[in-house]
Amino acid sequence: MAERGGSGVVPLRWSGEALWLLDQRRLPRREAWLRYRSSGAVARAITAMVVRGAPAIGITAAFGLVLAAGALRRRGRAAGLAAWRRRAAVLAAARPTAVNLAWAVRRLEARLAGGAWATAAEARRLLEAEALAAWREDFEANLAMGAHGAALLPARGTVLTHCNAGALATGGYGTALGVIRAARAAGKDIRVLADETRPWLQGARLTAWELARDGIPVTLLADGAAGHHFRQGRIQAVVVGADRIAANGDVANKIGTYTVAVLARQHGVPFYVAAPTSTLDPGTASGDAIPIEERPGEEVTACAGRRVAPPGVPAANPAFDVTPAELVTAIVTERGVLRPPYGAAIRRLLGAAGGEKRP
Numbered sequence: 110m111a112e113r114g115g116s117g118v119v120p121l122r123w124s125g126e127a128l129w130l131l132d133q134r135r136l137p138r139r140e141a142w143l144r145y146r147s148s149g150a151v152a153r154a155i156t157a158m159v160v161r162g163a164p165a166i167g168i169t170a171a172f173g174l175v176l177a178a179g180a181l182r183r184r185g186r187a188a189g190l191a192a193w194r195r196r197a198a199v200l201a202a203a204r205p206t207a208v209n210l211a212w213a214v215r216r217l218e219a220r221l222a223g224g225a226w227a228t229a230a231e232a233r234r235l236l237e238a239e240a241l242a243a244w245r246e247d248f249e250a251n252l253a254m255g256a257h258g259a260a261l262l263p264a265r266g267t268v269l270t271h272c273n274a275g276a277l278a279t280g281g282y283g284t285a286l287g288v289i290r291a292a293r294a295a296g297k298d299i300r301v302l303a304d305e306t307r308p309w310l311q312g313a314r315l316t317a318w319e320l321a322r323d324g325i326p327v328t329l330l331a332d333g334a335a336g337h338h339f340r341q342g343r344i345q346a347v348v349v350g351a352d353r354i355a356a357n358g359d360v361a362n363k364i365g366t367y368t369v370a371v372l373a374r375q376h377g378v379p380f381y382v383a384a385p386t387s388t389l390d391p392g393t394a395s396g397d398a399i400p401i402e403e404r405p406g407e408e409v410t411a412c413a414g415r416r417v418a419p420p421g422v423p424a425a426n427p428a429f430d431v432t433p434a435e436l437v438t439a440i441v442t443e444r445g446v447l448r449p450p451y452g453a454a455i456r457r458l459l460g461a462a463g464g465e466k467r468p
């Protein structure tokens with residue numbers, strides 16, 4: 110599926126019996142695949158960031174829910190569903206900020222509730238079909254989002270991106286990197302500045318790896334360097350991904366995104382957010398209500414696994430920040446480009462899709 114239309118990279122593979130995850134902690138040095146056969150192990154892999162990126166962890170959780178189908182063998186449908194829901198809750202809690210985990214649980218639970226199944230095996234087939242559909246739809250959404258976003262970029266210019274919102278963070282092709290891939294495929298001379306994105310280095314390790322593989326010109330920046338390049342007039346647009354977009358258009362994304370948005374506004378550079386509708390969260394009124402994951406301080410006091418701070422010095426490590434909607438030039442989705450006021454635009458988009466966001 111991932112070969113069609115773009116980067117050949119996918120973060121996961123499904124064998125029918127097991128889920129295989131590309132261990133993103135080891136990239137770019139090593140492309141190591143890990144096999145998972147239980148929903149609990151999948152949840153631990155999401156928390157440990159073996160796989161990361163909002164859409165990618167949503168799809169991964171969906172296959173974790175397929176692996177949880179064994180719980181449905183319990184005596185009685187109600188007992189089986191209760192046991193399955195307990196495993197689903199563990200997956201939903203694996204990381205708190207990306208709304209895509211809850212979206213995956215809602216989507217597969219709806220399939221179970223609405224499906225005709227009498228045995229755990231029949232239920233597993235329903236869940237597997239839904240997980241595969243969610244993966245395919247995400248990949249197709251990225252292709253559509255790429256086309257919508259590519260039209261916003263200049264024929265020639267430099268785009269700054271933050272973190273990794275590429276094929277590795279999605280079901281393939283990418284959101285922010287999908288926009289860049291689509292612009293290049295359309296013949297636009299787009300070059301990329303990639304923030305290294307401390308502390309986990311998604312930019313230095315993952316975005317640089319993806320774009321170099323595709324032959325797309327990419328230059329790595331230290332996180333504190335973006336302001337210098339904005340001031341030198343070297344950046345014509347910013348494109349980033351998102352982990353959750355609140356009902357008013359506030360955007361939760363990797364820590365440091367807000368800083369880039371403020372710099373973009375200061376320098377009159379458009380700031381675009383590329384995200385599938387599965388990342389929209391109409392149930393969360395504003396960014397103030399988005400839970401921000403706090404990760405271990407050791408990720409900050411060390412760099413690439415080597416301690417850099419003196420022993421005993423604590424570190425704050427919020428993994429995300431919130432960019433207020435007023436700093437966002439446009440939100441690029443697979444169903445089109447949203448412009449302010451985002452509250453109304455999101456309601457229209459989801460209303461057009463038939464009421465609330467599909468589970």
Ligand SMILES: CSC[C@H]1O[C@H](OP(=O)(O)O)[C@H](O)[C@@H]1O
Binds near residue numbers: 271311351
């Ligand atoms: C396509 S959304 C990717 C999104 O997820 C990343 O966070 P993490 O690597 O911690 O999962 C980052 O916020 C990206 O923009």
